[in-house]
Amino acid sequence: MGGFHVTMLYAGLLGLLLIVLSFNLLKNWVRAARLGTAHEDGDLRRAEALVSSFTDYVPFCLVLMALIEASGAPAGALHALGGVLVAARLMHAFGSNRTRMADTLRFFGAQLTYLVMTIASFACLYVYVVPRVVF
Secondary structure, three states, X not given: OOOOHHHHHHHHHHHHHHHHHHHHHHXXXXXXXXXXXXXXXXXXXXXXXXXXXXXXXXXXXXXXXXXXXXOOOOHHHHHHHHHHHHHHHHHHHHOOOOOOOHHXXXXXXXXXXXXXXXXXXXXXXXXXXXXXXXX
């Protein structure tokens, strides 16, 4: 078995979340198509944006996590990144509904996603640069 055990856990969890988001998109698409309102349907547009945002950011975060894991990062650090990423994407998904606090959830979900990507990017740069710096 490969050496990406922690990243595989979060890839699996996030993959299931993408399935749920995709089914929601399909449900909204079928409803809007049946009503003939696909071009101006707000729920359909929200569902499309949610899947689009997920597919823009989550795969890259998982690639960064896999690279960090391959470099020997502690499992705890990877679980922290993965756990925050899952929580962020759930917050972003629930924040895309028309509920109380939705804007706040969506905002913090997006910001936490950016935070995970930033930390993971810096970790990759650290792993690359530090061994090459001559003191």
